[in-house]
Amino acid sequence: MAQKNIVIVGAGFAGVYATKRLAKHFKRDKDVTITLIDRHSYFTYMTELHEVAADRVPEDAIQYDLQRLFCRRKNVKLVTDTVTTIDRANKLVKTKHGAYPYDYVMLGIGSEPNDFGTPGVKEHGFTLGSWEHAVQLKEHIKDVVRRGAIEHDPAKRKALLSIVVVGSGFTGTETIGELRDWRDTLAKESKLDPEEISFALMEMAPTIMNMLDRSDADKAERYLLKRGVKVMKNTGVVGVHDDHVDLKDGSTYPTATLIWTAGVKATDQAKNFGLTQAHAGRIVVDETMASKDDKNIYVVGDVSFFDGHSDRGEPQIVQGAEASAHTALVNIENAMAGKPADVAYKASYSGFMVSLGSKYGVANIMGWLHLSGFFAMLMKHLVNMLYFLQNYSGYYFFQYMMHEFFRTRNDRNIMRGHISRQGNVLWTLPARLYLGAMWLVDVSHKISGDASWFLPKLRLPFDWLMPAATSGASAAGADATSAASGAAETTTTAAKAVFSLSYEYGKEPMMVFDKMPSWMYSITKAMIPNQDVAFFMQRTMTVVELLIGLALVAGLFTFVCGGVSAMFTMIFCLSGMFYWTNMWMIPVAIAVMNGSGRAFGLDKWVVPYLQKTFGKWWYGTPKALYDSDVVK
Template identity: 45%
Template sequence: MSKKKIVVLGAGFAGVSATRQLSKTLKDEAEITLIDRHSYQTSMTQLHEVAAGRVPFTNAQYDLQKLLGKRKNVSLVTDSVVKLDKEGKKVITKNGVYDYDYVLVAIGGEPNDFGVPGVKEFGFTLWSMDDALKIKRQLERMLQMASVETDDEKRKAMLTFNIAGSGFTGIEMVGELIDWRKKAARDWKLDESEITLNVVEMMPTILNTLDRKQADKAHAYLEKKNVHILTNHGITAATQDHIVVSVGARGEDHVEKQIPSYTLIWTTGVQGNTEAQASELTETERGHRLLANDYMEAVGFEGKGIYVAGDVSGHMTDGRPQPQIVEAAEQTGHTAAANIIAEIKGGEKHKFVGKYQGTMVSVGSQWGVAVIGKTRLTGFWAMAMKNFIYVLYTLQLRSAYYCFTYIKNEIFHTEDERNLFRGHASRRGNVLWLFPLRIFFGLAWLLDAVPKIFGNASQSWMGSSLKISTFLKDNGGWLQTPAELKAAAAHTASKAADAATGASAAVHTDSTNVSVQQAVAALAKHGINITNINPAKGITYEYGTVPAPITNGVPHWMQSIMKIFMPNTETGYNIALFLQKVMSFVELGLALCLIFGAFTFIASAGTAVLTVMFATTGMLTWVSLWYIPVAIALMAGSGRAIGIDKWLQPWLQKVLGKAWYGKSKSIYKER
């Protein structure tokens, strides 16, 4: 049976989600070709952050090779669609022709200027990466020119920025400009009050598709941040140095006025992609959106293998097309893919039913509003939810790379306090200052591991030098005979007496401390009570005291686990000895990694885990808890300063990235 040929047009949210689903389900039954003008998927909901310079443009680009290139049944093509030959079942692009059995048209939407004169020539849209970068350059150019302009009126016009439209895109864009304004004024030696931000909206309210209560909160927040909300202002024309607005509510007399400005960011509407006209499919009543039935098939071409999804789709629900949002794009993509699969594998098709969980709007980097189900979120919690959704999306893509990239750029590498945590998580310290701590910490583990491996375990740096076999006997009461118990009791009694009289210098070690506690318990069983031993609890050490262990022996839940893996048999005893050696060599490996600065993130995390293990099994005192915060601190790339990680990590990222994702390119061609 020959493989079916499936062509997906457009690598937006709809196209990528559909391609992933088709690839996973039709592993050996189809050859899938994904065609897009770009070699990456654009995260549309992050474009305002790029335009205002909060994150690098790469943060909003998901390279298709990293998302899909490792799938053997998917070919990537960077090209523009010219025509869809429905009779010949061919997709014609600028540079090639592709046969298909099934085609999914998901070429997205584009801004709608509603025919307002001058918008195309002088306005800046925000619908692509190119748009975002043009806005960024325009903002920088206006600041540069205004900083040396002596004409007050012209200077004011240069520093007036108009955002047309108060939908999600417009409000998120002006929100970013609130944060940007503070930085821009400082960098160009301007007064922040000189920079004017206008939201120009023809309706009497803003965010009209959002819950009204949350929308009003956003309105109040914007006014508090000195943003001018110009409602009942309809833009009628745009020129290079001003916009013309018609002021007045519906049913009232309108007054026309001009607002001097060199920057108009147009976010007022979205329509289907005009390239859809080239495919000669049936459109809806307006907006260049392709009409689709309940199964996401192109109306008029049912049964011919032509499906539609995403913003270009005009599927009608209750007399209105589905919203042009991310959730709708992904859900229409999934529906179209599922029905293509049903045609190929046999099965019942299912209808599209939009299920939208909520809406979120960021108003700058630190504040937002959201409605999730019936829950309203405002401020920090709304932004936290938005960041969580982005992380969840990267995880759904199964991309640890983009998950890490998003978190890095949004939280840890964000400048000027422009993030959810107001900059507290974004300080870039020089890891060189961690070098002495890394060496000290590595030596601490080394001096603890070496005596255990080479047999001289009476003294060790950490003090947790008890062998696992002895530890289990003394704390759990298994893996020993009555004769061994008696001998152990006598041995620990001797140490307890020495500790009580101060005759033993070993009282200063955690090892002795644990033995003292064991001795008290063992002697009590034999009717001998010792009351003058009182271990000191605390995270500091005082000379002449016995540090208290974190737990009083092995907790019962831990004993139950240990007894399963190490029963009271000769085999269990051998397992305990084996684990003792393994743990000692693990400590040695972690110590060497820390000292030489190799895999320091993993090594530091490993030491933190081991410390917690020791702490919860009675092998560690409160004094030694400093190991955990030190390990966390050293996870911050400490091996890249006078360490092997400076060369090892970049090399591994290059080699493993190429092996897993393949080589990323600016232009992809069919395999």
Template identity: 40%
Template sequence: MGTKNKIVIVGGGYGGILTAKKLSKKFKKDENLEITLIDKKPYHTLLTELHEVAANRAPEDSIRIDLKKIFAKRNVNVVLDEVINIDFDQKIVKSKNDSYDYDYLVIGTGSKPTYFNIPGAEEYTKKLWSYEDAVNLKEHILNMFRKAVRETNKEKREKLLTFVVVGGGFTGIEMIGELGEWKDKLCKEFYIDKEEVKLYVVDAMPKILPIFPDNLIKKAEKRLKKLDIEIVTGAGITEVTKDSVIMKDKGSINANTVIWAAGVEGADIIKDIKLKQEGRKRIVTNDKLQSIDYENVYVVGDNIFYIPEGEKRPVPQMVENAEQSAPLIANNIYADIKGGEKKSYKPGFHGAMVCIGGRYGVAHIGKPGKFIGLSGFLAMFVKHFVNLMYFFQVAGFNKCWTYLIHEFFHVKDKRSFVGGHFAKSSPNFSLVPLRLFVGYKWLEQGLHKLPKILEDPSNIFLIPKPPSVDGNTAASAAASTAEAAKEVVETLPVPEFLQNMVDWSMNTFFYNGDGGFTVLAEIFQAGMVIGEVLVGLMLISGLFTALASLASIVMGTMVWTSGMAPYEMIWYIGAGIALIGGSGSVFGLDYYILPIIKKYWKKIPFVKKHYVYTD
């Protein structure tokens, strides 16, 4: 065995995570490769969702993903440590606790807020650039209302209830939008008149969201004003004090809360390393995303300073830049080690989306030369869809499911673009009588038919009679069967296109061409009867209720499409839909058995690696 090639990735942000996953996949069968990802926190933070936690729309744990969960059963060694320096000549990453040799280094340390040397800005403002920032900001806002409700001094009370967001870009607009939406709930909870709360968004630029077209900017402004947010543009900040923000030529705003969202620069480690930098501490790279100083050093995500051919500006510091640069770096490192052609970075960005609270957003999406503007429902739909695509790359089904739970099913105060229509608000215990009733009906049906099956399995009575050998078509035979059934009980009508599909499947699988049934028909009928008994028992006992409910829907639908379903079959199908969402967790075996199964299910290597579980 030869000496191992060592790849060290510094930073567990968007770029670092995706690069490590791509490298792991490319080198999954290579025992002579060692991939190490170093971050000072044990979790990956979803920076684009910080505002949701800061304004109490989503729970705190919704914006964190355990790094060890992300890389479970993958050849990536996750190290909890803080990098303090890098010796590029000796190829050593130095940290607080250790040092790490490397053959190839990927720098993805991300960014931090920049304060433009404005007096008091860093000292007296609240930032929103980490999980801790979001949690602290939420608690700070709540404390302002807690203090205000007890404050009798008018001037002090006004400062407590005034909130200023500095920065009219994505982060600033999303934060102030969330505050505008949360305000009503806070005022109700703390007995404060809504007119007392003042919200401002301030920016030095002449307009907010400057990369968007004017029509979308106007829609965003209209939404902000509807939330009683005052927009102050062309107002450069000259100083921030303990209880005010001072603007050039625009006076000042007295406030105890100033949230800084006015731009970013490279993380602290970047300023101390000896690589050529441009802009706000961004590392200059070539078209292969290698540092121009060292060929074995690659740069991913926000840290890249690279101007693509034909462009005038460097690649933007946004998630899509990390998504597109990560696979290219993985490919180029693989080419370095295994041989092959390196690729040049030719990003094709597909736009941007901004949510203004949980109910409204604007988006400018497409591809170069063909962008379209969206607002309202469509913009929010696209934002959630794009988020799910990214989360699937990071932690598969597991994270996508928890995201849906937080954004739609457990949403607070209808703060979603679909309102509270998907919110799980009704208690499961109210579904217990329905579960028992539907279970009893299926069990009764199955037990009634079971003796006939046991007595003569070839006696087919659940499938329409086959066409006679005198040339009648399957369709006429099925029709005559349905007519015969109607003489006894009125049956549910079946659309013609479904009837045609059923006729084809009957002729293919169940009719033998001699006016009789195939063995498969006997097996199918026996399976249906046994299924009715099992579904009934599972629903009554509350065991695997979700599966039993799905089976109830499927069986009811099959009976309906056969043309032999009485109208009461609607109840079986409808009740099955209502019972899917956990009715067995109340007075049912699911309460005891599902936690045990989940515990052992998560330990299965395949399940753990592909995130096929819920938390």
């Protein structure tokens, strides 16, 4: 086939989804090039913008570098530039700095906040339609709270400490819920009474959250009210000033922070493409997601307008963006294979999840499962994590876990802070050294003298390895260091056996398991079926124990060594070879997995070096602008 170019404009939910799948589909086809153009070098996880705005997660937590997302896709060219127009006569996508030839274009440039021309929103209000908006809002709120805390004029102080969100859709309710979550930290930083910071949600309609079932919306409303948020229904905002807003009923409301989330429209540039636009500037497409004006231009996500199911178009949500991208990409694949490009868009929305801060949310799954509180939040996190798996990004899956669960601040996670703490690894240094020393002491018995595990004496006390006369003897009571070479020795020494540094209390130490659980028995028997394997295993185990001990003392690969230590200890317990007095090893081994090798250990240098080297090899060197073939 002759060289074909697919140009995808916009690396949002729709664009990234389509690029991943097209790249996979054409991975063996050297003649197909996929060019992904975005004005940013990263994908913005738009649905979590409010988390940045309310300082729950670090600013870069919702920026996913495109090079990292597409590093293993050699057929994808990444371009960081702003698309200005499409030259349909010459089949070129034009950007500020170049032009890119295309056979098919997929336009997914998203949407932006719509203030419906309300006076003052642009000058004095805030919106939440991009990463930049989120950062700007966060800085503004920090600033007004600091200023409010030292303001003596009561009216000015009230306006500075009053936060108003207009619009009760996804963006509005998630934003007010998240900001309310931030309140106590904000107040503490400025030595304020938290009650002084007030929140109001204004909605023009007589009810809020009208995209949800009434029962879910009512639950959410009750939660907001309980948290002291003023829910103002039938309230239209008709003007915005720097210290108050004008309401439709002629009254005013004091605030220096008006966040406008009452509507979205197509990104302004949509008008530059010469394609038919409809309601809110969205570009009109047919059921195949191709523009009504040009069958080689597909339009997907928030910017597209398909009126097949509703005269208001499809909802501007992630599921809609991905479903439209899917329709378009299948049609592009068909067209390139010479088949009819007539696959029609199928709307399938599996539910809604709305968070009101880090600990509470409401969800409606598949129209019949209604969740609230912890379970709704859990569902939201699971869906978010699924996104990374769908897009084959283990790296960002890991980062998401860190930002949302394990490295959160001020108890702002689904577990109310219980699984997140940033401590000093120095405090686990003694535990690491002690654990390492324990392995070394244990190994010292196994590599020297008559008890050496390298001598041709069987040390593993399993009954199926014993000579026939005593093969029925239980393995119970035998331990890793003193298991004798024959069955008789095994049974007589078992009761007195000690493991490593364990000691006797005057009574015999108590075994964790007197004998192996039956499932463990079967697995062990399958893995160590005869004496040859047993000899090999006992020597290998000794070498591994030695390496773990040395590595722990030196602080090298402590995460892995801690994990392996915990795993070995559990296996010893289950094998009927371990005492309760040694059980400390499991929690200590888990504790040293906290990166304890970074305190007076080699991990301080080795881990960053490996991260850097491996990252460079796998993801390439990060850069702000990506190269591509460009027609000047």
